[in-house]
Amino acid sequence: MREREAALREAAAREFDLIVIGGGINGAGVARDAALRGLSVLLIERHDFGFGTTWRSTKLIHGGLRYLEHREWGLVREGLHERSVLLRIAPHLVRPLEFLVPIYHGGRYGYRMVQTGLWLYDLLALGTSLPRHRALGPEAVAALEPALNRVRLQGGFAYCDAHAPFPERLCLENVLGAVEAGALALNYLEAVHLRAARGRVQAVVARDRLTNAEVELRGRVVVNATGPWVDQVLRRAGARGDRIGGTRGSHIVVDLGAAGPRRAIYAEAGSDGRPFFIVPWRGYHLVGTTDEPFHGDPGAVRPGECDAAYLLAEAARVLPGAPLGPEAVLYAFAGVRPLPRAEGRQAGAITRRHFLHRHDAEGLGGLISIVGGKLTGYRRVAEETVALVFRLLGRAAPPCRTATLPLVPGSSPAAEDALTRHLVSIYGGRAGLVLALARIDPTLAEPLCPHGPDIGAQAVHAARHELACTVADVLLRRTPCGWNRCRGMDAAPRVAALLAREFGWNADRTEAAVGAYREEVDATLITDAGVP
Known part of the structure; x- marks a missing residue:
């Protein structure tokens, strides 16, 4: 703790090129990229790094097959490119994962529709490292996963994406990388006020949640990377309006023993046609997710009243051969997606793109807010944000190195046991x-x-x-x-x-x-x- 106290004193004594508020995956990625490009950086987080949406996700690194339904070609292509980058720079944290998509007669997503979607997915993934999809007959699908429901089974497809079993570690390694590049990073330090003068943000007033002491932090540019808390932070600067239209994603973790599927299942819910995943994870299976509007405190989000029962029932329908009774459920959790506000649109149709908002017109020059984005694209979000930071500083931006520099330095020890x-x-x-x-x-x-x-x-x-x-x-x-x-x-x-x-x-x-x-x-x- 003495090191933290020293870092807090140093933070109060300096003026930084960049203060990043929010230590989730986007804020951590911005801090690392900026520090690697030579900026003086301070990263602060009101709770712990990765506490919010980052560690409560479905833990997938993917292009987003479902986004093709909404013609988000650019978003999918970007996600597939970033998937390839993360597989290369962080291979111990981001790993290939095979998905099986069973197709049933009478389903919302028919065989030809899914086949066309996967063909487009492969096309957009050209130049990346994972194999193309495979079409499977009903016997082949059943042979791959014997617990699957075979009633009205038309066939299916196998395709590859990736996952990050420990997304909180992916976030943390970005924080540590930022520190190793010269940044200061402090968790449990909450931004309680943004002080502005002469049309620009001059300082961030922060409260140390471990001691209740307040400190004023000075930065030339401030990035609001607080995910579902973006609007709360902006209100502390005097800004008005809502930019976040968060949705709740609930999950259950089930213990199926050896009877669970050996690969991820991407299925269609029988009750409402929504897609969901059943993913092998740490010896258990992760089932999710839901997608419902959420208007409460993101830090206190819980699964909806019926979410766990809904996910369990749908998983049991897809896998009648697995022991998916109530006793299989270990626990449930939920997170809030920090999606852009989109009045009148269904939650599943809201774009997963990210947007960078400047607040000059509100008398908050030098303040940037990150709205939207997803785990897979954090590195690209950071690259774009840091480029904008350099423009606001009036300095030429050095090249971004995060697409090629390993996330974790050094060689892994021989895994002999x-x-x-x-x-x-x-x-x-x-x-x-x-x-x-x-x-x-x-x-x-x-x-x-x-x-x-x-x-x-x-x-x-x-x-x-x-x-x-x-x-x-x-x-x-x-x-x-x-x-x-x-x-x-x-x-x-x-x-x-x-x-x-x-x-x-x-x-x-x-x-x-x-x-x-x-x-x-x-x-x-x-x-x-x-x-x-």
């Missing part, structure tokens, strides 16, 4: 640092909980090198331990004890840290989500 393979899948070239801690102190090689392979050394590494401040930071956004069957509850006391040793907490604070973790998990990974 299951633990090393697991750590490499999370840390890539940084895995050796975690293994070294376990070698120095063998007690740190012990598992954090019986439901997963994560070890104590990961918690220590998070505290020393990954800007973690709380138990939830470690279990939910530095390691995947919080997504285990127990939601990290079994690991929380041990992680709190390890953080107490690192940060000098007393017994009362350590106990409070465990309680705070339980509160956060109960508010985000919901076990009473209304499944009958």
